[in-house]
Amino acid sequence: MHELVVVFVAIFHVALGELKPKFNQTPEHVTVIAGNKAILPCTVEFRGEHTVIWSSPRKTLISHADRRMIDDHRISVERPYIKEWNLHIRDVRHNDSGTYKCEINTVPIQAKLVTLSVFVPPMIISKYSSDLVVKQETETAELICNVTGIPAPNVTWYKRNFRKGNGYKEKIGLEGGALLIHNVSRYCDDIYECVVDNGVPPPRSKAIRVEVQFAPEVVLTNKRIGQRRGKETILECIIYAHPHSITVWKRNGQKIQQKSDKYSIEVFPDEENRMVTLSLRIMDLESSDYGSYTCEGSNPLGKDAEDMILYVIEPDPVVTHTTTTTTTTYGLQYEIDVNGGVGSWANNGGGISRNGDGGGDSNRGWVEEGGWEKDRLNPTSKPHKNPTNERGRPVTNQIYPGPRTNPISACRRFETSVVLLSSLLSLTLYCIKYVLT
Template identity: 35%
Template structure:
């Protein structure tokens, strides 16, 4: 702010003064500092521009300041000084590290000062989502108070109370929430089988806080130590422990029950695993049998057997072989080969075979025998039908010759 050097008619100069409005305190008049505050100073440029200086500004310096010229009437101008303050977390009202039992209610508080008033945000230090229960998870919680109902082991960890108001730097405070609970053991396979000489590893999963003491025992409650036969191992992560027991070479004496035990100041629990014997498989020699290959004679006999038992028909047709015709044909054939047919036999044979065509039939027997044999070898029917009675007689003669 500035003012011109004015001259009254009386010859006096007008003077510039700085005042604190809220306290009505005169700070400077012309080149002189009136207040006893050593942080206050004043300068001017050719008596036209007057500057008020405040060193090492504090929050208490916030307020209205007036530049005044003692004219008649008086002239003045007011300016407001805003002092911003970065956030600062107050130790006393802010929660410290907490240790609670699982299932209890927890309240975390965070108080901060600053100008403007800081905003408070809660986050997990490990970057994981905040578990609110009822399958609800959020990245952050806003507000100075963070309530947890029925806290569980999943909510255990370090939380950050972050205060920010746009004025750097942003500040935070780390609050560790520790949840105590009795040990719990989870076993994936409670019944495990192994063969003799096999390497086997038994496994248990334990959860406990404060951290538990973990070990393995046999049926006689003797603690299993690390040695040539057994190798127990434990790997932990916060409140979780993965317990393993490796049996380098299983013997008959190793079968039975094993216990994994977890114990802390709040309680003790154990889990049981039973190791049972799996017999070692034995290799038996395999035998190979060779089936006999049927000969041509056997095949023909089988075909003849199927031909000798035709499917019964209700009414014999003129083209089928009947019992009467069969006996007649056989007798006629026997007579023809012997060369001494009787009168009655010739008469019966004439009923089946025409004497006028007897020579042509004999000439065709060789060819028909081959054709009919091939047909009997390939046919799968249980009955045999022929075209005429003479053809039926020839078919039967072929079968008799083959047998």
């Protein structure tokens, strides 16, 4: 029985020895991201006494059986199962890419091809990319974003519009490593961003600052401003410029000093928006202070100026009504008919109706004996200085309309007061007449 078993085992080994080694020779493709570990599979069945070797894309012998034949500690042959001869490459690099060959030294030689593709995440080469681009208006700005990666990455451009805030950015131009901005203006002054992506995470981005230099532009918040005498006022102008401009206020062509008893100048720069607000405070206004003031800005690219007019505002007219001087001021008399007739108003002997439709010129205002000149109601005419009546006494209740006064409205208010006063006097005299009778 023992001899039978030995014969059976011998026959079995002979049968195995006659089986030829084989493996799946179908080419395989392995893809891995740089920095990770690549596993190149190779499975051999019925190897027998034959040897498995690995060779590199450059025809270099990598391993013989399970021994490494090159001085690269990243590479090894791993055999999790007896029929597997897998090639492991740790911390894989782009130059590891290529077609590897797993071979068995049979006659003829059998081989299995495994192609390794190493993908490289996108990377921006800052040394050869733009950081700051400075141009003058009407020039062409060129922004460079030099990138690398496998597969070849796409470059997309954005304008951040950082002055708008809220992380808003706008896609501009076409895809490519260079962005040209033709005929730049001050509105192109912004932060631009190139975003690089090739499907291998993570994507990369780079910010490029574009500065546009331009000559000053002066903008006035108001072309004209008014104020009363004795008060103070502030004139303001905004100057847009880059680089920063020299900003001054001028009066009659002469630069106004920064600090004095009459003037005070303050500067409020806003570097982000390329602007400067220049304010001029004028104290204790006098007649000589009114007129034209010039705001001027200049830089190496040019200069600009705008004029602002400061005009005088006359005080609002004050209308006074005094009941105790009615008959004296307006020369009105009330005559009573003792025979029972109805009394009447008279103006120096002339009759006048209670509703004001008779006696006198309707185009003239009511005034002391000297009268009120008709042309003084013209809004464009200037007030008369120190008006007096025929007796040389100053007229204290005269009305002189200023720029903010409607003379017609003032006249109507005055007439309304007279009508109310006439009604009050008529009622009083009627009561006196009733008592006498």
